[in-house]
Amino acid sequence: GAGVSQSPSNKVTEKGKDVELRCDPISGHTALYWYRQRLGQGLEFLIYFQGNSAPDKSGLPSDRFSAERTGESVSTLTIQRTQQEDSAVYLCASSLASGTYNEQFFGPGTRLTVL
Amino acid sequence: GNSVTQMEGPVTLSEEAFLTINCTYTATGYPSLFWYVQYPGEGLQLLLKATKADDKGSNKGFEATYRKETTSFHLEKGSVQVSDSAVYFCALGNNNDMRFGAGTRLTVKP
Numbered sequence: 001g002a003g004v005s006q007s008p009s010n011k012v013t014e015k016g017k018d019v020e021l022r023c024d025p026i027s028g029h030t031a032l033y034w035y036r037q038r039l040g041q042g043l044e045f046l047i048y049f050q051g052n053s054a055p056d057k058s059g060l061p062s063d064r065f066s067a068e069r070t071g072e073s074v075s076t077l078t079i080q081r082t083q084q085e086d087s088a089v090y091l092c093a094s095s096l097a098s099g100t101y102n103e104q105f106f107g108p109g110t111r112l113t114v115l
Numbered sequence: 116g117n118s119v120t121q122m123e124g125p126v127t128l129s130e131e132a133f134l135t136i137n138c139t140y141t142a143t144g145y146p147s148l149f150w151y152v153q154y155p156g157e158g159l160q161l162l163l164k165a166t167k168a169d170d171k172g173s174n175k176g177f178e179a180t181y182r183k184e185t186t187s188f189h190l191e192k193g194s195v196q197v198s199d200s201a202v203y204f205c206a207l208g209n210n211n212d213m214r215f216g217a218g219t220r221l222t223v224k225p
Binding site for chain 1: 159161
């Protein structure tokens with residue numbers, strides 16, 4: 001069956017531009033997570049969606065970062081006025097429900113390079 | 116707060132060697148512990164998990180035991196194969212807060 005998909009797979013942009021990253025979770029998965037992985041570092045939690053509840057935005061590093069999710073489907077992560085330190089791989093994961101016992105299924109990631 | 120510290124890599128082993136990748140954690144309450152693996156060119160996938168103290172997670176010959184007394188969840192495999200070459204991530208889940216380690220790159224040579 002289809003897994004989590006993300007687009008684009010690679011994005012190169014100039015400093016100051018806005019970018020939009022897309023995540024298509026597995027159908028039926030109510031929970032969706034965004035992470036950032038800088039080179040040589042672990043995954044940094046950004047934001048979490050669960051059903052129709054208000055998202056947990058506690059991991060967003062600045063107000064330049066925002067994310068939306070339409071119901072229990074597609075999510076977009078938007079970075080405004082990109083900076084060089086935003087360069088990283090952005091990973092999306094979905095799971096059947098919230099809670100730590102539920103396996104997260106990861107997408108292949110979007111590699112963002114800010115010049 | 117919640118955090119995970121895992122052994123820095125890279126780790127290079129010969130086929131059939133014994134593998135240990137250390138992972139320790141700091142957490143409040145009763146977290147669940149995970150090992151995720153990322154094979155070359157693929158996304159992260161769950162390797163094994165343990166949800167309470169003294170539980171042992173196992174999969175594909177890998178094992179890890181949830182040790183509350185030492186706050187550890189070390190990954191072990193008795194005989195590695197070339198196909199085990201990947202990046203391994205230790206992770207902690209506490210309610211909806213997931214924390215990942217930096218990852219350890221393993222290369223197994225024939």
